[in-house]
Amino acid sequence: MEAPSEALLPRRTGGWITFPFIIGLSSLISLSEFDVESIDAAQISNLVNGAGNLIPVLAAIIADSFLGCFTTIWISSIISLLGTILLALTATVDSLRPKPCEVGSTSCTPKPKVQYVVLYAAIVLATLGNGGTRSTLSTIGADQLADKPRDQGIFFNWFFFFWYSASVIASTAIVYVEDNVSWKAGFIICVAANVLGSAIFLMGSRFYTKFKPEGSPFTSLARVIVASITKREIKLPSTGEDFFQGCKVAPESLDVVVPSNTFRFLNRAAIISEGDDVKSDDSTSNRWRLCSVQEVEDFKTLIKILPLWSTSFFLGTTIGVQASLSILQALAMDRHIGPNFQIPAGSILVFVLIFTALFLALFDKFLFPTWRNLTGKSLSPLQRIGVGHVINFVSMGVSALVESKRLNVAKSNEGYNIVPMSVLWLVPQLALNGIAEAFHYPGQVSLYYQEFPITLKNMATAMNSMLIGIAFYLTTALIDVVRRTTTWLPGNINNGRLDNVYWVLVVGGVLNFGYYVTCAWFYKYQNMKEVADHSDFPSHE
Known part of the structure; x- marks a missing residue:
């Protein structure tokens, strides 16, 4: 297939001038935070997380084959906005808002079906919209720097920095507003963020270099x-x-x-x-x-690139398992910060987002120059992913050591479900997880974008989302297997051996890293001209 032809646009298209418009939509649409106060929340969460990470693949196929990035993004933005508006209506319109059960009541009034229809329609639309922009936004941003391969790596760093930073705000500030002010106020903020982000993106339309797809x-x-x-x-x-x-x-x-x-x-x-x-x-x-x-x-x-891609299945699964188990640990630990504040167990994962965003900000100004001064070479995408692999299984090892200490404290305080040990002990393992993600996640996106055929650039940036979506379900399956075959994960983890689960992940991580090194050693970059422009690689490549 011939390379996509470039649309007729003014010469002043593309470049870093487009960055604020693309980041504006990426950051503001990521501010949406959805919670459901019901016993079915876990099932809904499974649906949203799994589907939310597989939808970018569908959006990538549509963008690469038919609509192109720009059209796919603004359509997805409208869909996301509609979903967020419907969620806001479920919190503001009496006929759509579920009535809470009376305190002490043994039964609740059945909810009207229309409430479930609107709720699930809102979640589906919001998930479709967010998924539709996730990969295509990073692709259209990198497309603007097509003549500057070196700058594309810098773009991916800062793109994910703003994306993770917005996720931190969504997981803290927006949730705080919903819990302490009102759900109505929280959803109004989300709607406003969607509107503002879409407007900023469309304002930059005349500056974008747009590529026209020529069939699937x-x-x-x-x-x-x-x-x-x-x-x-x-x-x-x-x-x-x-x-x-x-x-x-x-x-x-x-x-x-x-x-x-x-x-x-x-x-x-x-x-x-x-x-x-x-x-x-x-x-x-x-x-x-x-x-x-x-x-x-x-x-x-x-x-050729599929073996490299396959090494991330286990990587994504360990991240998912650690996230699930860290919440279990947090539930059994002292979560008080001072006399009046208690960290919600689920919010403990925000430390992963914080450290990912922090290290993404440090890469271009500190970490990459330091690496270059020490080694005399730039950090290649394969090396960056490899560092992420190593830090990831080190994080699992730290998790195992912290859990061993927590179990020892639990044994000294038998009869108590909450162990007198601060939840902040979990921060080091979550911080390492975030640092690892800062290395391997943008590194993989950059590698796939660089190496994939030009007709599949959107699919390249969606590859990680596909991995995360599949890993989400593998995580659920792995935890279920552990519960069925061992006594390590009982209902009360104080009576189990969660540390053994982490040690198994360490062993698996080391073996998977060996598989990755083997694949990386034999892999030869396809776009050597682009690679040579911004990095020095080992001679075997």
Whole structure:
């Protein structure tokens, strides 16, 4: 498939001038915080978290294939706004607001079905809207710096800094308003943030470089498989003239490109054989029988990067398990800060967001220059992800040590469900988790964006969301397996061995890191020109 053509826009499009408009929407739409005060809250949370991280993949497919980034973003923003408005209505309109049960009552008045319909419709719309902007916003931002690969890495750092910072505000300030002022006030703030963010993004429309998609890139990938199977009996030629080059993006480009030797059986899809109708404009009438060399190489790129991508499944699962278990630990610890304030158990995870945002802010100004001064080289995406892997399993080890101490204190105070040990003991493990995330999450997004074919840039930035969504369900399954096969996670964790669960994660993390190092060692960057512009890499790459 040919590279997407750039829309006709003024020359002053793209660049850092677009950054405030993109970050404005990213930060303000992330301020939305949704809570449900019911016994079904956990099930709703499972639905929202799992689907919320898989929806960006669907949005990426739509953006890459049909609508483009800009259109996908503003449509998603409207959907998010509608969902947030409906949530606000459930907190302000009497007929839509569930009536609380009377104190001491053994039964509650059944809720009207319309309340559930509106509530679930609001959650679905808000989840769709937020998911639709998550990956496409980072893609359109990186697209503005297409001629400055070095700046794209800087953009991803600051994009995720503002995203995590907004998540901190949503998890603290917005929740505080909902709990201590009113749900109505909290949702009004969320609606206002959505409106303001969308307005800021649209105000920057004239500055954006926009790329027009030219059909589904997944169809192109499917054609490579079909064509290579159709021509499986054809002998591979030794010269480049026998391979179909496709329509030239630049007419002056007359170099003959020969397919790489990896996965050579796919090269048959680009062989010009008897019966292939190649026209004078370098196009073909049967694209399911004859593919261009570039289409074949794009397919190979995806195959080569899949092992690296797979190393993050366990990484995402450990993060999810630690988050769930840290809340269990917090529930069994002293959460008082001073005489009048008690940290909500679920809010303990805000320390992960805080340290992720903090270290993202330090990267460009301190950490990356320090690394360069010590090693003489820039930190490559693969190295950055690897550091994240190491810090992650170190975090699990710290979690195990803290839990061992908590269990010892619990044994000394038998009969008490709340252990006289400050919940702040959990901060180091959560801080390390956040630091690890600051390394590996933006590093993966940057790597996939750099290495994926140009027709799949939105899918590249959505790859992490897919991982998180799948890891969310793997986390649930892993905890369920532990509960069924061991006595480590009883109803009262003071009687269990939660520290053993963490040690298992440490062992798994070390093994997974070994798998990652192996994949990274054999991986060769596909876009060497772009990489060379902003980083020095080990000689084997």
